[in-house]
Amino acid sequence: MRNISDIIEEYLKNILDEDHQKTIEIKRSEIADQFQCVPSQINYVIKTRFTVEKGYIVESKRGGGGYIRISRIEHKKDSDMIEEIMDMVQPKVSQTAAFDVITRLLESEIITNREAKIIQSIIDREVLAFPLPLRDEVRSRIMTALLFTLKYKS
Template identity: 70%
Template sequence: MRNISDVIEEYLKGILDENRHQAIEIKRSELAEKFDCVPSQINYVIKTRFTVEKGYIVESKRGGGGYIRIRRIKHRKESEMIEEVMGLIHSHVSQSKAVDVLERLVDYEIITDRESKLMASVIDRDVLAFSLPLRDEIRARMMTAMLFTLKYKC
């Protein structure tokens, strides 16, 4: 059985897919009421499922007329998107952020699900059995090398 966070994420992504401008504005309280949950559940979904690493920009305004605006990042070319993702990695990257990047590449059909699983397997914390921060440094180097190859082989 799916949890409420998955249902809310699917709902918001469905609205984004239907919107030709690839942006939506929602009211946290209205969405919480629709899904019969607390507003903090909406915050959690947006904070964890709509990140830059996953290809979204989130803006919010608090108060009576407040809203949350979610925009899907658009790129003209695959290489531009890969370049942006490479910029997010820097010299360290956690496993969860690296996996978010891989999910984004799958969503944009730059890599297949199988390729994503292969890449994820080599950057897993159990494979990179080093202590932090060395593990995140090595993961960042590996991700950058794989993305560099993708960028120039596209």
């Protein structure tokens, strides 16, 4: 069974998909009322599901006329996106951020679901059983090598 965070995420992504500008503005309280949840639940969804690693930029304005603006990062070429991600994962990257990058690659159809699962298993903290920060540095090197290969694949 899906939880409320999954439902809110899907709702916001559907709105983004329908918008030709790839940007939406929402009022946190209105979305919270619509889903009968507390406004902090909306904050949680936006903070965890709409990150730069996943390909989104979030801006917010507080106050009475406040809003939250969510924009999908668009690139003309896959290679531009991959290059941006390579910069993001260096010189170290956490497992959470790396998994978000993998999700972004999957959603952009640069990798398959099977490839995503293989990559996740390789960079998992249980496999990279090194102390921090070495673990995040090794994960970064693996991700960089992977991204380099994806950028120049034929």
